[in-house]
Amino acid sequence: MTRWERTTLTFISQTSDWDRNRDTTSFIPFSISLLRELFGAYISLQLDFEDTYTAKVKAASPSYLNDLILNPGPLTALLEQHHYKTIYWSQIPEKNAFDDLLQALSSAVILPVTEPGVNAIILFGWSEPQTFDASARECLEIIRCRFKEILQQSHTQRIVNITVSRFTAIMHTIPQALVFISNDGHSGWVNTAAASLLDLDRSGEQPPHVLSLVMGKLINSAENKEVINKEALLLFTSPDSKMKDMRWEIPGNTLSVSCMPVDGIGKLWEFKRII
Structure with missing residues (x-):
């Protein structure tokens, strides 16, 4: 079993019942921390697109990156260029949309997460060069699908809970x-x-x-x-x-x-x- 296969199985196991038994608001921070450890990445973070002018760093390691503000324009252009698919940089381009965030790093992976209530990028960066072969790409796509599944289920459950609460309140009055x-x-x-x-x-x-x-x-x-x-x-x-x-x-x-x-x-x- 390859390193990437072990990573996939561990991630699925660790999040197997998250959408049913845990608070999904902590799902992304937990997943980023877990995957950083499994990947052996130097940095990991969530970059939220808050509005047309602000993209803010969250759930970052190292933690001093938290609350860093980036211009979302070049980031959106990058995602559109790649059709919002996962971006693999075995060698980080000298000029890129992340300004100095990836300075002194060799490789990076950018996972777009665009689900109801979430418009973000999840990023992992390595100091040592990484090769993203077929096994690595399959692992990361499975992980991205797991993000999509849990976030969609979480959104659906929130809508159901709100609807049930509203109609229950009406029935009681x-x-x-x-x-x-x-x-x-x-x-x-x-x-x-x-x-x-x-x-x-x-x-x-x-x-x-x-x-x-x-x-x-x-x-x-x-x-x-x-x-x-x-x-x-x-x-x-x-x-x-x-x-x-x-x-x-x-x-x-x-x-x-x-x-x-x-x-x-x-x-x-x-x-x-x-x-």
């Missing part, structure tokens, strides 16, 4: 009591009004057997429970059946109850108090 029970028999959910109505200790996720139990108690307390039970039987025997504005005569609290199928994944119950 609705005055109607809402109860969702899935068809899989493993998941259920109630909003704040439903938790209060059903005397649950919390809103949010609830096991379906708990929801069935408390809804059964609510039905048994109704003055017209026989009528409700007959209607409920029809609802449970057909996943596509629905009920609209049925009166549940709860002592001191008359409810208008609806039950609707939700895209084949479960049923949503809605309870409205009738004044």
